Amino acid sequence: MRDSHRVDAERLLVTAVEEEVRRSGGRTDGAVLLARARAALDTLAEPAAEEYAAYTRALDEAAAGQQTFAQRYAREGAGTPLLVAGVAAVAAAVA
Incomplete structure (x- = not known):
């Protein structure tokens, strides 16, 4: 499991354990329950x-197809308008 997905899963576990402790009126030991849930996560x-x-392959393929702002506009030949806009912004800030 990817680290970012594991973080999300553990956050859900914490929420579920807190809810279970709340529903039990505090009779359930939240730390023990959370430790058991984390141990069972991979299972x-x-x-x-x-x-x-x-799912992760699809995420990787989607990410590979995305271009950064600079790549997209460099490919489309928009470098000159961006340069002009940048110089105008600097000139306006100096003025």
């Missing part, structure tokens, strides 16, 4: 490993 994710791999 819970195993059945969805194939789907998760397809």
